[in-house]
Amino acid sequence: MGESAAFEELYRAHSPRLFGLTCRMVGRSHAEDLLQEVFLTAHRKLDRYRGESSLGTWLFRLATNVCLDFLRSRGNRNAQVTGEFDETFAPEEITAGRTGRVLGVVDKIDLERALADLPPGCREVFVLHDVEGFEHGEIAGMLGVAEGTSKSQLHKARMRLRKSLS
Amino acid sequence: MTQCSQSSESLTDYVDGLVAPADRAALAGHLASCESCRGLVEDLTRLKDAARSLGPITPPAHVWENIQASLPSSxxxxxxxxxxxxxxxxxxxxxxxxxxxxxxxxxxxxxxxxxxxxxxxxxxxxxxxxxxxxxxxxxxxxxxxxxxxxxxxxxxxxxxxxxxxxxxxxxxxxxxxxxxxxxxxxxxxxxxxxxxxxxxxxxxxxxxxxxxxxxxxxxxxxxxxxxxxxxxxxx
Structure with a gap:
C-alpha cells in the first residue's frame, strides 16, 4: 500500500465521524473547510503519532481543537459560552416552560435543525456532552471554563431544544 | 397543571446520574408524585437518547479531492x-x-x-x-x-x-x-x-x-x- 492510498484509507474510515462533529460544532457552511484543515494537520503531524491512544481518538481530539480554535477566532470565548444564550433565553422562561411531558419521538432531522439554531456556547457543550459523550470536567478543560458553566450551558441547551422540538 | 418548585437543573443532573445516592432516592420519590417533573425527566431522557443516536455524516466527495490536491509532495x-x-x-x-x-x-x-x-x-x-x-x-x-x-x-x-x-x-x-x-x-x-x-x-x-x-x-x-x-x- 502506498502512502497516498494509506492516507486515503485513513480519511475514508474517520471522515464521516469527524464531519458529523464539525457540522454540529460550527455549522455546515464552515464544516467542509474545517474537515480539510483537520486532515491536512493530521498529515503534517502523523510522524508524532506514537500509538498511545487509538488513532480515532487522536483524530477526534485534533478535530475538536480545530473547531474550538475556529470558534475562538470568531469572538471572545467567555461571551460565547456564558453571554449569548442568557440574553436570548432567560432562566425564568426555562422554568416557566415546564408543564409535563411535551416531546414525542424526536426526529433526527428536526434535532439537527434545532441544534444548528442554538447559540454557539451551549451548542458546543451539548454536542461534546450529549452527542460525543465527554464528561463536564473534560469539556470545561477544552473550553477553558468552569465545570459548573459546562453543566449550566448543557441544561440550557436541552431546555431550549425541548422548547424548539415541542 | 400546578407548577412545581423543584429546580429543573437538579432534574438534568438526575437524568445524567450526577445526583448523590441519598438525594436520588428523595428525587425519585418526588417524581413518583409530580407529573410536571416526571414529564420533564422523560423529555430530557428522550432528548439525550436522540442526541446519542446522531450518527456520522459522509462529507461530499470534493472534500477529499481538495485535501489530496493540498498534500505536500516533499x-x-x-x-x-x-x-x-x-x-x-x-x-x-x-x-x-x-x-x-x-x-x-x-x-x-x-x-x-x-x-x-x-x-x-x-x-x-x-x-x-x-x-x-x-x-x-x-x-x-x-x-x-x-x-x-x-x-x-x-x-x-x-x-x-x-x-x-x-x-x-x-x-x-x-x-x-x-x-x-x-x-x-x-x-x-x-x-x-x-x-x-x-x-x-x-x-x-x-x-x-x-x-x-x-x-x-x-x-x-x-x-x-x-x-x-x-x-x-x-x-
Missing part, C-alpha cells in the same frame, strides 16, 4: 509521515479489529457516536466467531506485512545492536507463530493454540511497531524516544 517529509501512518494503520487494521469486533461485548447503537467506540462493527455471534477469528488473523498478517515492508526498507538505518536484537526477537516470535499454527492444524478447536497464535501475532506487531517508532524517532532526531525504544520502555 519526499523526506512524506517518508517520515508514512512511518507514523504505518504504525497507526496497524492499530486500526489489527488491534482494533480483534479487540472490538471479536472480544468486545455487543455495541449499542449509541456507542458508535462516542470517543473510542466509533466505527465498531456488528457484534460477533457464536456462529461467526470462527470466521471472525480467521479474519482477525488475516488482518494481523496484513498489518505485519505492511510493517515488514517499511522495516525492511529502512533496516540499514537502525543501529547494529538494535538490528541484531530485532532479528533475534523476530526469529523467536516467528517460531512461536509456526508452532501455534501447527498445533491448530492438528486441533483446530484448541483454545490454547488459538490464544497462543494471537499472542504471538500481537507480539510480532508490537516488535515491528517499536521498530517503526525507532526509525521515525531517529529520522526526527528525537534522542529521548530513540533511547526509550531501544531500551524497550513504554512511553
Amino acid at each position: 519526499r523526506r517529509q512524506a517518508r517520515s509521515q508514512w512511518l507514523g501512518l504505518a504504525a497507526a494503520l496497524v492499530l486500526v487494521t489489527a488491534g482494533a479489529y480483534l479487540f472490538t469486533r471479536v472480544t468486545a461485548p455487543p455495541a449499542t447503537s449509541s456507542d458508535t457516536a462516542h470517543a473510542g467506540t466509533g466505527n465498531v462493527g456488528a457484534p460477533a455471534t457464536v456462529e461467526t466467531v470462527e470466521d471472525e477469528l480467521a479474519k482477525a488473523a488475516q488482518h494481523y498478517e496484513k498489518a505485519i506485512s505492511q510493517l515488514e515492508a517499511v522495516a525492511r526498507q529502512d533496516n540499514n538505518a537502525l543501529p547494529a545492536d538494535a538490528a541484531a536484537k530485532l532479528q533475534v526477537s523476530l526469529a523467536q516470535v516467528d517460531k512461536f507463530i509456526a508452532e501455534s499454527r501447527a498445533a491448530l492444524v492438528t486441533e483446530p478447536q484448541s483454545e490454547p493454540a488459538r490464544d497462543s497464535l494471537f499472542a504471538a501475532l500481537r507480539k510480532k506487531v508490537e516488535i515491528l511497531q517499536q521498530t517503526v517508532a525507532l526509525m521515525g524517532a531517529m529520522q526526527r532526531g528525537d534522542r529521548e524516544t530513540t533511547a526509550r525504544v531501544i531500551d524497550g520502555k513504554k512511553s
Whole structure:
C-alpha cells in the first residue's frame, strides 16, 4: 500500500465521524473547510503519532481543537459560552416552560435543525456532552471554563431544544 | 397543571446520574408524585437518547479531492509521515479489529457516536466467531506485512545492536507463530493454540511497531524516544 492510498484509507474510515462533529460544532457552511484543515494537520503531524491512544481518538481530539480554535477566532470565548444564550433565553422562561411531558419521538432531522439554531456556547457543550459523550470536567478543560458553566450551558441547551422540538 | 418548585437543573443532573445516592432516592420519590417533573425527566431522557443516536455524516466527495490536491509532495517529509501512518494503520487494521469486533461485548447503537467506540462493527455471534477469528488473523498478517515492508526498507538505518536484537526477537516470535499454527492444524478447536497464535501475532506487531517508532524517532532526531525504544520502555 502506498502512502497516498494509506492516507486515503485513513480519511475514508474517520471522515464521516469527524464531519458529523464539525457540522454540529460550527455549522455546515464552515464544516467542509474545517474537515480539510483537520486532515491536512493530521498529515503534517502523523510522524508524532506514537500509538498511545487509538488513532480515532487522536483524530477526534485534533478535530475538536480545530473547531474550538475556529470558534475562538470568531469572538471572545467567555461571551460565547456564558453571554449569548442568557440574553436570548432567560432562566425564568426555562422554568416557566415546564408543564409535563411535551416531546414525542424526536426526529433526527428536526434535532439537527434545532441544534444548528442554538447559540454557539451551549451548542458546543451539548454536542461534546450529549452527542460525543465527554464528561463536564473534560469539556470545561477544552473550553477553558468552569465545570459548573459546562453543566449550566448543557441544561440550557436541552431546555431550549425541548422548547424548539415541542 | 400546578407548577412545581423543584429546580429543573437538579432534574438534568438526575437524568445524567450526577445526583448523590441519598438525594436520588428523595428525587425519585418526588417524581413518583409530580407529573410536571416526571414529564420533564422523560423529555430530557428522550432528548439525550436522540442526541446519542446522531450518527456520522459522509462529507461530499470534493472534500477529499481538495485535501489530496493540498498534500505536500516533499519526499523526506512524506517518508517520515508514512512511518507514523504505518504504525497507526496497524492499530486500526489489527488491534482494533480483534479487540472490538471479536472480544468486545455487543455495541449499542449509541456507542458508535462516542470517543473510542466509533466505527465498531456488528457484534460477533457464536456462529461467526470462527470466521471472525480467521479474519482477525488475516488482518494481523496484513498489518505485519505492511510493517515488514517499511522495516525492511529502512533496516540499514537502525543501529547494529538494535538490528541484531530485532532479528533475534523476530526469529523467536516467528517460531512461536509456526508452532501455534501447527498445533491448530492438528486441533483446530484448541483454545490454547488459538490464544497462543494471537499472542504471538500481537507480539510480532508490537516488535515491528517499536521498530517503526525507532526509525521515525531517529529520522526526527528525537534522542529521548530513540533511547526509550531501544531500551524497550513504554512511553
